[in-house]
Amino acid sequence: MKRVLFLPLFQMESGHHRTADALIEAFHKQDLAIECKKIDFLSYTSSSLEKFISQLYIRWITKWPAAYSWMYTSFFQKDKSFMHSLYETLFVEKMEQLLEEEQPDVIICTHSFSSLLIDKLKSYGIETAPVVNVYTDFFINGVWGKKHVDMHIVPTAEMKQTLVDEGVDPQSILISGILTNDTFKRGKPPKKDDKLHVLVGGGSLGLGDSLQSLVSKSGSSRIDYTILCGHNQELFEHVQRLKCPNIKGISYVAEAEQMNHLYNWADVLITKPGGITMGEAIKKMLPTFVHSVLPGQEEKNMKYLEDAGLVHRLDPNTPIDRQVLTVLSDESTQFLMKKSRHQFLKNTDVSSCSELAGLLNETFLQDDQHEHIQFIDDIFSKLYRSL
Template identity: 40%
Template sequence: MKILFLPLFKMPSGHHRVADALIDMMENRCNDIKCKKVDLLSYSNKSFEKMISKLYLKWIHFVPKTYDWSYKHFAYTRTHKHCSFIGFEKYFLHHLKKLLNEEKPDLVVCTHGFPSLLMSRLKEQGMVNIPVINAYTDFFMNDIWGRQGIDFHLVPNQQVKKHMVEKYHMDEKFILVTGIPVHETFLKEEDRKSRNNDPIKTILIAGGSSGLGDIVGLIKNTNPNSAFRYMILCGKNHRLLESLNKLNLPHVTALPYIQSREEMNQLYNKADAIVTKPGGVTISEALCKHLPIFVHSALPGQELINLEFLTKQNLVYKINMKESLDKQLAFLLNNEVEQIKWQKAIQRFFKDQEIPTLDMVYAILRANVMDGESINEYGSDIPVYSGVMSKLKKYVKKLPISNNV
């Protein structure tokens, strides 16, 4: 069985992390499965992908408010309409069809809305008959994601499922609340109990792989003699790493980019709380670790919308940059009433999940007995597996409803 994963862009992101998590879950459990991850932008035109990546990073850095406005007016309008890419669709549909011809996948998993939209277009037009799954990477669904041409939707929460059913009249049987997939390295039950009872609390501070956010300003006024020590993930932001080292604060440890999941998992296990941005995957990892979450900043667009959801659900605490970080952390970590309130919010969040991601992976693998045949479309053989989704749907119906992560 061959599964094609479609994120977008080459730069590190939640779209790649979700794809990698699912790939490892599948390949670790089945020797006969082959997974491949392809960024459609760089596959179509490497120079174009580099240009768009640079423009995006400069846009959110220099004029974030205009990006936020554009995102909410074109990609998250809360209407019934798809976000339109008429000028680009024809070009990328051509390259997507070429990719499908080359790879001949039995199943496609989209972890970004744009390739999902294109796959949906091809299926709705009857140009391909390959099963497609959407694996969402934020706590909401934007207008870019494909809908009617997609066989299964792995959604982050009940609110998204309700939105899809009520706004788009989609069949709820094919919308599964799995949460945002995280790598199984972070799902080990015993790891959650490994934190020590040290009176000095360890706080993990993260700004994403690029080390974004005013972390120097956040940490500068902390008290070296307080009950907190800080481990700061600088990502690939070498300037941030140097700035923190120059401060020479005894209670602060600045760490460069960490690629190893095992090392990241150990940091999660040492931490008593995390201060971060509201990226879908990082927040989901912290929730799986039952770490109290404080948000220091949010990128425009997706992260601001994530923050709105998380705040309403009482899952995160927003940091006031004008007030002492030490005091804000102490308010939750030393307050039994607030701790109980937060724990109840966590329990509600996981209770809403219908099928854990690992169970969904097993469902996909057990649907591996397929009725396969080939048809000739636009000059090449495209595999058609009409049996895989019907078998998957039948198996999913038999899965026990689980509230475990």
Template identity: 40%
Template sequence: MKRILFMPFLQMSSGHHQVVNGIIDSLQEINDLFECEKIDILSYSYGNVERFISKFYLKWIYLFPNFYSWLYKKSAYKNEYEAKRFYFYEWLFLYWMEKLIKEKNPQLIICTHALPSYLLNHLKQKGSISVPVINVYTDYFINQIWGMECIDYHFVPTKEIKEVLIERGVKSDHILVTGIPIHPRYKEQDKVLHQKDKFSILISGGNLGIGLIKTFVETLQPSGKINYTVLCGENNKLYNWIKQLNNPFINAVPYISSKEEMNNLYDRVDAIITKPGGVTISECLFKRIPIFIYHELPGQEEINLQNLKKWGLVYHLECWRDTPNFEEKILKVLHCDKLQKLLNQQLNTYHQHLSKEKVSLFIEKLLAENNIGK
């Protein structure tokens, strides 16, 4: 058996966990020789404290978004090329991380969050551990917390992020442009937006119950030219509220657990309106679905949006709260051949730079080349 330890952070539903789940399922499609385990270092170290931290984190973003945004950028992104020590994290977690590695004795560690990557990088620098580590980045930028010098491989979302890592001293052949890894059940499609009288648009971003999705739907003035499907996830309050609207052009969909069903839903829509969360954006880029951004959470999503706009991969619905009938702006974009051609060019460039080697096959080859698990 080949033991792989996956390390996201916190246990709440997030892109870090979605990426882990997708990679695990991809590996298990190859063969059953992979023994995969997912562990959150906070839960491992301090037990039920993790639940409190998760709730506090969500409340903090909801109640004090500007403060969270300022603190995140100051502590983790202000000088993105500068190596930085986080002594508090080391004091809290280094002992537990070393204990975990000795206990589990993994043959490969895959980090989808910066904190475990930072801790493992530090332990490798000290010579306390030698196990190979892969960073899998789940945003469209790299913050200062990620471990770098002693990390063996890096799975990055775009060629631009690869260039950032090279500037920070990482060898080019240790970087794989994978996109943010998505579940293997999602299948490629040649999404060509045809001009039509009525479009179908997906609205996403309400799973955790934070953000402005309810306000956005309240502001909609459907003309009948667009049918909206709102993905509510586990947000039952949002689902029930939309159902009570009884609007023929706004349909609510509860949590979808089946990736095949979600893939089929993506195939049926002409565009998506969402937040700039890493995994959702990666899925839509893979499916070549035009992306409209209506809102971004403070911190990570703000920086994601900034970069995605710079690379020409999304449309930003700015000032929608102050614009009567902003649906017309959406329709203008969908009807504009010039804008659609430009988007297709940017998507082609994005896809051209993605590695042709699947993440799961690369991991299998890495373990085989190092005679790991034999």
């Protein structure tokens, strides 16, 4: 039995987990004999450490966002030898222990921290299974391991160029867009009413405090809102207390199929610029507005998304109804946003988790080495002929 090891970092739900889960599902559909295991590295190292860092992270980004933004730009956006040496001193032996225990046939890193540690191990001559970086944001931070990684799965051509500029072999890089569960396919059923359906996400990390200014009871009766409250029970109860017929709250949505149903219902998405959520919205061709941006990763994502014309930033001082209706009534703006979404989805080498799982299966998990080498040659010759 072949073993695939997925390495996010924290236990808390994130894009790193959602991409890993989507790929695990795709591997199982390819071949049930492939054993997939997901381990968040910090919990493996120390459950109390993972809990402490997770709570610190949430508190930091919500209470002191400017400080977190500075720290992220200073230490995560650049290759910092001091920080990397510190990570190595504290964690590299634990990573070696984990890999020795699990004995995977391929390692898929959906978080930069795990990738860095394995890259360090390989730089010291320690043999590991092939390593695949799967990037879940629209940029590459300075923590990701690069030199000794076997394959890089990046969302954009710009990210591929960044890796090439840093000396990565372009033949080891594939553009995938943001990988999401294959349930999120393009195409929506016809509408059953004339109202505008607006889906609002991002509640679990602080949207509740600004909900009244974001969506008010005096809003347009032409718009129905569904608020995704996540695990934020306070937000869910606040929506219930509004007792407004066109505003509905929904608790945490665990299943991709249920989320896909909500996307099919929606005409518009209002959210934060998390990588996976934005990948889903682009795939569903939803006009997307951003209500707030968390410091660090989301700030970097937002710059790319705005520059690419994929989102519209909301003004917190202007009623949301007015802003949404104004943008949607502007045919030129709508045309450019739709063109940007099509362009993003068009420029990919692999376009789904099932396609990537098939590629990784054939590349790294087949016993016949001659077929393995020939398959790689065929894949990349086709890619380069299409350029």
